[in-house]
Amino acid sequence: MYGAGDVRVKTVADPILKEPTDAIVRVVRACVCGSDLHPYHSMPYSEGGNPMGHELIGVVEETGAAVSSVKKGDFVVAPFAFSDNTCAFCLEGFQTSCVHGGWYGNTEFGGLQAEMARIPQADGSLVVVPGVDEASELLPSLLALSDVYLTGYHAAHMGRVETGKTVTVIGDGAVGLSAVLASKRLGAERIILMGRHRARTDLGVDFGATDVVAERGEEGIAKVMELTGGEGTHIVLEAVGLMPAYEQAFGIVRPGGVISRVGVPQYEKAPVGFGSLFGKNATLTGGPAPVRAYLEQAIRQVLNGEIAPGRVFDRTVTIDDVPAAYAAMDAREALKVMIAF
Amino acid sequence: MYGAGDVRVKTVADPILKEPTDAIVRVVRACVCGSDLHPYHSMPYSEGGNPMGHELIGVVEETGAAVSSVKKGDFVVAPFAFSDNTCAFCLEGFQTSCVHGGWYGNTEFGGLQAEMARIPQADGSLVVVPGVDEASELLPSLLALSDVYLTGYHAAHMGRVETGKTVTVIGDGAVGLSAVLASKRLGAERIILMGRHRARTDLGVDFGATDVVAERGEEGIAKVMELTGGEGTHIVLEAVGLMPAYEQAFGIVRPGGVISRVGVPQYEKAPVGFGSLFGKNATLTGGPAPVRAYLEQAIRQVLNGEIAPGRVFDRTVTIDDVPAAYAAMDAREALKVMIAF
Structure with a gap:
């Protein structure tokens, strides 16, 4: 890659062993x-x-x-x-x-x-x-x-997905869909997938999503709260990495719940105080899988x-x-x- | 309290039952x-x-x-x-x-x-x-x-303190000292107390602290890293609530470790991106006990x-x-x- 939007295929020298551990x-x-x-x-x-x-x-x-x-x-x-x-x-x-x-x-x-x-x-x-x-x-x-799959799995693992939990996955990209599949494997009872691309969310349903929420932002938060009886979701798997996804995450996480991020954050600072994470004892976890x-x-x-x-x-x-x-x-x-x- | 620094003792009407559940x-x-x-x-x-x-x-x-x-x-x-x-x-x-x-x-x-x-x-x-x-x-x-004690205990509980873990407590106030005592009860192997008030840190040692670090900021981070062989501490219990304490926390937490906050945050936004929490899979948890x-x-x-x-x-x-x-x-x-x- 030479710059934004500029990917080229180049012939370069074959790699060679540089270290005895290579x-x-x-x-x-x-x-x-x-x-x-x-x-x-x-x-x-x-x-x-x-x-x-x-x-x-x-x-x-x-x-x-x-x-x-x-x-x-x-x-x-x-x-x-x-x-x-x-x-x-x-x-x-x-x-x-x-x-x-x-x-x-x-x-x-x-x-x-x-x-x-x-x-x-x-x-x-x-x-x-x-x-x-x-x-x-x-x-x-x-x-x-x-x-991709094990990054989704890592999100679910760090979020402590287990039998009986309600999980919301933010993002219908390949990592988000992988997080759905991993959550299903780990026994999640309900898996809400937030995404708006039908072909992708259809695969998410195949992978185990029980609900699809196409709305974003405040509307998306309201929809997930409605689906969870106003209580919020035990675990949020955030597979996007942008601030609006983070804001959705703390908007829908249940008191005592976990936000697990695997989308590489495209921000450094984010809300973590009384009004976002601290007040409801929400846990923020995740990282490179x-x-x-x-x-x-x-x-x-x-x-x-x-x-x-x-x-x-x-x-x-x-x-x-x-x-x-x-x-x-x-x-x-x-x-x-x-x-x- | 009528304002900053202005606390008065007033005679008011006795409280009465307002609800049948009172x-x-x-x-x-x-x-x-x-x-x-x-x-x-x-x-x-x-x-x-x-x-x-x-x-x-x-x-x-x-x-x-x-x-x-x-x-x-x-x-x-x-x-x-x-x-x-x-x-x-x-x-x-x-x-x-x-x-x-x-x-x-x-x-x-x-x-x-x-x-x-x-x-x-x-x-x-x-x-x-x-x-x-x-x-x-x-x-x-x-x-x-x-x-106070159960707020310290909550920090340790949410931080998943257990046998064999190294815990660093930031803050030698009553909550920090309580977090030391709770960590000791939960089996922490090593408890580093960051504080500079000798009478307080002495009580912390009585409660189970194995090391006391009086330095703050970058010096404090360097000292804790030195004490932990350059690896950092599994669990940080943050009992202050101010940004410098938060910055110390992500500076000393080990990859895969946990920062558990019980000091009410006097900030809303804080670093959580690749350079602070995400890159090393650090978990941020805690809240009102x-x-x-x-x-x-x-x-x-x-x-x-x-x-x-x-x-x-x-x-x-x-x-x-x-x-x-x-x-x-x-x-x-x-x-x-x-x-x-």
Whole structure:
């Protein structure tokens, strides 16, 4: 990406092993993330451009001398952040805060919307998927585990979704729909999806939403309050990241309830005082999903056919059409675009 | 209170039963709260004045026709907010959000820094203390259950303090010290108390603090990070309510950790974005303590001698000296002042 709205496909040198803990992965599927649209709207022009993408599934091509848990030929999922999976924070389940971890989508670590990728901390980051090859019908659902589904799952997990709870999901993007699916899996009794794009909310209903609220702002708040008998919702999963979504969240959360955010906040300051969170003992939680913490379990669920989170992909392109993929997602013509190699 | 710094003792009409759910209580002990100091600093002058106080223990004098769980002569603790203890929010343990609940310290419900008080929702609010009379040595500790100790306990409870956790308490006021005591009870392994008033932090050490950090701001953050091996603290209990305390809190909380606030925020907006809470998956929680939820258990602990939270009272005055009590607490000459009748 060279600036707002300016995505180009460039041929660059193949990645190489830089550290003994690296692996090189040949990418089988990658995709465009809703969070990639933030710089697509606002990135200042850059002469050198910025490598994009942080989601992939693929085949290990080469491993550094210190790598022992994956080998050439393994089919793997890469979480959207890399981590050693052994530091204190990783052991507590917060791999996105790993002391040896980091993010893709920059000149140091490259982007994963690419044919080949260097994966730092390969032992801690990559998880092998047994018995799957490039022809598998499960590829979309496995790719969804790299970020989008497990980001939705993280929202539900941090929000402490459990049997009998009423959950409202704000946002009908791919993460919001994933949060619906995860909430259903965790036993939510009622799942209210706030979104206005019918094709998306229809998929949300398939994933387990019991109610759809198309209204926004004060009207949306009033509608959710009406649906919950004036009490509000135990848990709000905020999958947008913009201030109006945050305001809706504290408007509908029940006293003692939880707002769990996974939409990357496009604001730094927000209301948290007596009139918003404090007065009703509302909890605010969430952050970048430690996908690695949830990955083995989710891979099993995909392989068993228990979940099909790959349904969020509604378009597939080749690498040459990635600029069009950004444009389609930005125009909301596509929910989430997969890149096949 | 008639305005900032202007507290007067006035003779007013005795309270009377207004609703069948009311009780009239003769006050045995009341006290001044740290939160009373906020209007003491900022209240605009008011011709009629504002009744003050929200903490009491006393003896039931009279009950409305619908009251069945307390009777004349019962020795009771009144939580700082009243509640029916039967609504959906009460049943979920958030009595400060009771649909029939409310607050003292206003012209509608009066203040509890008074000889007599009307307690709305008496069945839901008052808890009888068996076998205690006005001569008991336990009066200070029972009075502390009306607000201060159980506010500290609420901070620890919402922060999910448990065995093995490192807790940092910001603030060496009576609530902060109570949060130390509650954290110790809940099994915290290490309790760092941030405060600079030696007499107070000494009591904090008696209550279970393992470390005292006198530094504030960036220096205080650096000190706590050093004490925690650069990792930060699992749980921060914020018992101040001012922005610098909030900033310290997100500076020292560990990735995946919890900031639990019980100091009434004197701000509405605060940092919550990637650079403060979101990036490290920090959780922000807390609010007005639902004292009623914790009261029976705490009364048992006081009666058994397991806890002595009344040690936060370091001065006792009669009703005539309440203006001096405010001044002494404001000047930090007194930690918390009890009013004996």
